[in-house]
Amino acid sequence: MDRPTMTQRYDVTAVRERFPSLRSGRAHFDAPGGTQTPEPVARAMYDALTSPLSNRGSRTPAERNADDIVRGARAAMGDLLGVDPDTVAFGRSATALTFEMSRTLSAQWGSGDEIIVSRLDHDANVGPWLLAAERAGVQVRWADFDPATGELDLASITGQLSQRTRLVAVTAASNLIGTQPDIAAIAQAVHRTPALLYVDGVHHTAHDFVDVPALGADLYVCSPYKFLGPHCGVLTGRADLLRDLAPDKLRPSTDDVPERFELGTLPYELLAGTTAAVDFLAGLVPGDGGRRDRLRASLGALHEHEDALRQRLEAGLAQLPQVTVHSRAGRRTPTLFMTFENRSATEVSDYLEVDGIDAPAGTFYAYEPARRMGIDSGLRIGLAPYSTEDDVDRFIVSLGNCLRGDKL
Template sequence: MPFPLNSVRATYPALTDGFAYLDGAAGTQLPQSVIDAMSDAYRAGIGNVGGAFPASHRSDAIVAACRAAVADLVGGHPDGVILGPNMTTLTYRLSRAIAGPGDEVVVSRLDHDANVRPWIQTGATIRWAEVDPVTGELPVEQYAGLISERTRVVAVTAASNVLGTRPDVPAIAELAHRAGALMYVDGVHATPHGPVDMRALGADFYATSAYKWSGPHIGAVVADPALLETIRPDKLASSPDTVPQRFETGTAAFADLEGVTAAVDHLAAMVPGTGSRRERLLASMAAVEEHELELFGVLIEGLEQLANVTLYGKPARRTATAYFNVAGHAPRQVAEHLARLGVNVWNGHNYAWELTGVLGIRDSGGAVRAGLVHYNDRSDVDRLLEGVARLG
């Protein structure tokens, strides 16, 4: 069945302001159900977990429900869902517990810096997987020469946050596991754009951020609970030593966790269906991917027809994310011009620090990023193309 775009858009209050929200790669808007879930949590009364009173019990239930929801979204186990303020914070914490001096870690120049710098700063020996600057692809073949018996971790993205490139993560994982290495997969940009199965990817750790898929600013890293039992992070002496709680510092934002569960339920319900929440998520996100890529075809074709536009990357498999520059105009100037026309886009390196260096544009302001998500429609794309054309 066709993606029910109009009914989906109607659930997002922010979309009524008249702007074309093509900034989804940096964070999505929230549906009313998520907003209501968070406010209802505060309205009902919540306390810290582990208490003897009802408000604390509500928080206990919120945390458990959030772990189950994230596990359903990515194909993991609830007991392996580590929750925190964002992916970057969690990756810093986990990297220090997993790797250190004497280890080798393979990182890629395709990745967001949050899956690069934390590993470099562990003191481990770093080996680099290079990206093709023309196609934006991350060739798998190079990993055979990068991974050895000394490799502790291979850190790689499931989708580039600026080029949209979807590297062959399962093939990389096969090489990593053959050498006894762990796979740390950054799924922040990939998760909003299609079905996720972390086991099929070969991810030992799968990182995601709810604000990229219609939730609040909460991050999660999902792993096999048995694997987490073997890892000992630094922690307060008084805090729980159970898994996954030993990886979570401080008091959680319980109302936000309620919003995460509501966001997963929202994604599962966008397309009518039956079955478990996991089954409904797979069907709904498959429809999302089809809708986004169809719309993206219009966007890319339109940008390619503009002689003053330079597009970066042309990977075979990608998310609906375009990264481009307009001749004679700095990326920030393009973004400001489009904002005046009611079109939201991002500009800059977007934390793709290594990649923009490879492309030779990091020091000159990066580029303009337009990222489609499930609530975007043809009028959003047309307004962007018309706005860029005016700069010609």
């Protein structure tokens, strides 16, 4: 008997049963902006809020509950990202964490220094660095990508690196067109200089088994709400680097790492939900071993599931000549950004919405890549652990009807 493949073991029907919001019958292609929430995540947040809870400590049950939640969330994210839990810091969002880190790092920059940012990136990994560079008086250099292929030009990073470079900020996956640059190769080049590599892993973490040390990122951010969790942000980095940095903080607050990077009392219910989301991901397929091992198996199965659906989507779109798909990189997430000959993206999105399909239009804070491609709005569709062949086929049929001018 043939050994089951990862895809055969991925039971999307069983996965979908854990998502109350899917009972509405709508097809969700809006995952790049935030996934739907499984019941165990919501339950974990409810349980945290309805149990005794206070500021962290060790004396009372409420204090111990808070401390257990924080430690549990650090351990869960450590397993998800392949890092020491003591390097995991939480914040309001990946954007907020990046702004805070930009202020911390730029305090060490001076005249003659340079940074490199990417035209492929979401503005959350561009705007904070531009503001910090302007305030510090340092030169900004740009890494480019090819609009025809979606590929980041590695030479546009390596060719601009020097002993004056202090930071390279780049995405591990474009939230707009899905391109996944070779971060490990970029890291090798960056680390031949004094520069730090800051990686936006928000979109990447939702679709791949992540190993931050193997990527070579000095600092890495992501957002649990992009992988079935609640709305908060996560930052991790090299332990020695985090110990050396001195972020702004209140005078009585601890100087311990990672707490020195966390402003105020943590949102314990969100951290409980984050742990539940990681556990949910680890249980997407049956498996043995520790949580990191189960995540490896589950996310491998998820990758195969999503990749098969992406190929099905692309085959269907290829039959619609009015559609231009701008997601073309050799390695990319199951996220497709498209424009249309005779319809605006907003018109198409509105038509799909009436037909029970959530597929948003816009540029989704990807200011630089949209401008580089000359697109003011497109339709973005993204797959998630609960996406099905039926969702894909339904989307293709509805889109075809829209482009033909059929009325609903």
